[in-house]
Amino acid sequence: MLAASSYAQECKDTLAGQVRDSYSNEAVPFARVSIPELELQQTADSSGSFYFSGLCSGAITLRCIPHFGYDPVDLVVVLPLTERLVFNVDTHVVEELDKARIVAYVFRKESQERFKVETLDLSRIKGNTLGEQLERVPGVTTLNTGSSIVKPVINGMHSNRIVVVNNGIRQEGQQWGSEHAPEIDPNLASNLEVIQGAAGLQYGPDAIGGVILVNPEKLRYAKPLSGWVKSSVNSNGRGAMLSGLMAGSLFKSGRIAYRVHGTGRVNGTQHTPDYLVRNTAVKEYSFSGALGYKGTRLEADVFYSLFATHLGIFTGSHIGNLTDLNDAFQDKQPKDIGTFTYDIENPKQFVQHQVSRAYVGYSWTEKVKSQLLVGYQYNLRQEYDNHKSYNDSIEALGLPDFELNLWTTSADLKTVITHSKAFKSTVGVAGFKQANAYSGRFFIPNFQKWHGGAYYTGLYETAYWQLEGGVRYDVSKLQVYMYEGNTFVTPVRKFANFSSSFGASRIIGHHWIAKLNAGTSWRPPSINELFSNGLHHGAASIEVGDSQLKEETVYHAQAGAQYKSRLAKLDVSVFFNRFDGFINLQPVLPPQLTIVGAFPVFHYRQSAVELSGINGQLEIPVRKWLTYAFQGSVLYALETKSRQPVYGIPSNRFTNRLRAEAGWKKTNWSWFAELEGTQVFKQSRVPVNSDYVDAPDGYFIMSGSLGLTKKTGADQPLQIVLAVSNLTNCAYRDYMNRFRYFTDDPGRNWTLKVLIPFKLTTNKQEI
């Protein structure tokens, strides 16, 4: 409002135009036309004409909603304009939109929201890592190594069985390792999204559990500078985080836009309820920059991001041999209790990930759009063992015990064809080339990998029905360079297969949606599954790959139902996955004798596995300001032949949540409070002889948050949140934490978070 009035004083441009249908070229009467950034809006007259005055020269975004229920159409206009503007909009498909169909559209849109996490809504997100922030999505849990390495798990699947897409680029790190978290700063994202079904096919054949999309905010063409500063401090580890993002456009035309972001985070030694966990400090930083151009038909951008993290690995987890490991199991708490520090000692990890991308999108016609995405990624992983060198001069160099370098160059070309308002197709080809080099201790060999795929996906959507389907074919070639004894060998493995997905959903009545989805996915065995051979420090086991493994194929089916009314929201889905050649580590007797004692031996083997489960969510508005929610997931995994359970499947859990929120009348302020209790059950379904100790007992933890928000002129509200996790300071160990052998999970943690948005208009700051 402040901005609008300052405009009015200085600017004298006018804008006259007419809204017309892009097919019939006829006028569209009574369309709603607005200039959102100036908060101006009006309704076109019966001839579709509209008129704005008192505008400044330069670019503005004009928004038109042809009829109620339509998606808004944006048009960038550069003032002054000498002639009358014709604003073409597409109105021909849904001409007679009845109320029921509008309800159906809105309902469907809402039904998809549950797979999205808005990272700027501090009242709903938790933690500093991608994995933790996704935990509100039904079916998502985490796989941890201590408290700082967190990997997302979807329906019991993780690592190579899910795909993470960062700003359109498939993340290629050393994701095969369970102690290798995704190298992504979630602060870059404006939202995180989990997708399953046909839409996931364009990112690869191997999204068996699903695809996690990390979506940064769209570039702000012809929009004023805006951004936010996010900061938090937390008690457990005396941590602090500062992150900021700024985006806007350059030049008068507004056709060039930029976005920069940066984050820094430190956390010191963390504590369980009873003791400090030695060497658990973290230092992390990341930044990114993007620059884009948007014309009428051409859209292009370049993007670069760097993510780096220094992680201490809990000292007591690096054990010399099985005797040490058994001693660690016997101890109620680790022998070596830490003292508080921000310093990181060995063992530790340093991980760096760089992504560069170049994107070009071109609209051939209004219905056909092509997109080319070229990516270059460099991943560096350095691991330092606890073990010192026997030789002082080697020690003094401070070199990592092993280092992995991974380079990935990728290209994706896709074309989206909108046949009609209801029917949309996407065809594409994708390929990448990868090279890996190691130095230091052998863990995985050097290799080069070539991968290519082609796909088609189609989406047909009416008010009541949504049908989607897709097929994809991929070929993959892996060439390894290694020494076998003293002989240099270069084995080659080739893989090729189809993947597919088909789904249908239908809205039934006013309150129900039923969904059904089925398909196949596959993945080539990963490098460690094929070629690892040696002692896995920290796991105290010898892991042996099998270079003859076949690809892992899965046939999956999912059925779901959603209900929504004033009384409740309910969402239940049941899934079933049948794996052919599920690759996992299986114990092999006898233990292998080494100079450090005998170690159990595990081989990568393939077997048929069935993985099924239920995810459910229920939300009941108890009062206008109070909501009760329940979220639960149950998993059941079985090796079909041996009738044995499968190792490493998350245990069943459910969460109860109470959320109160309300606004104060006549102010922009509102408040919320939330209390949550999660019950995690003991994983009683574990295979015999594959673990050193029993699965830990179940546990119940509580968390809560309390906050104030204020609506501002910027895109996000101002937010101040006080949150606490593990409120009762309960000592527990989770089955999915690899450090459960050695130490408890973290104790109570208070976090104070603030998000300050800002937006600049005509050189005046408005908050």
Next chain:
Amino acid sequence: MKSFLIIAILLTFGLAACKKDKKDNVTTPAPVNEEELITTFRIQFTDAEGLQPTVTAEFADLDGPGGNAPIAFDSIRLQANTTYNASITLLNESVNPVEDITLEVHEEGHDHLFCFDPASGLNVGITRTDSDGTYQIGILSQWITGAISTGEITIRLKHQPGVKDGSCDPGETDIELTFQTFIQ
């Protein structure tokens, strides 16, 4: 538009150019595993009085943990009622020339401790006879055998940087070998 293109091109190429050097090694990895390993543990017993023959027992796993099985894992055979001076040698035989790691363990004696744990039925008394200045190390030791008996002896090398207190408890295990022992 023009300025955008220039910036875009610079950015893309500038970024793609970095870190190329290590890439050349992908297809030609380093041939020898230069990792520092203890492949061989040898313990030699000499009769303090010079009467009995010298006894040597060895464990050797030339490619380190995993891979091929150990090529030697001897038992220890000592004469009854004898006082032996024992000395331990640690080697890395995976490199050429062979590296003697005993010297390095000796130099870092304040971080290391050998521990000897005979099974209860075995008639032998073991005392470490060397020192790092404060605590014993155990590269050198004295073994006094009693009557004829058979059993196991576990020999461990503990790495105890900053936590060495003369006991076997703290630290990380670098070596743990259980020798079948005959006192005959």
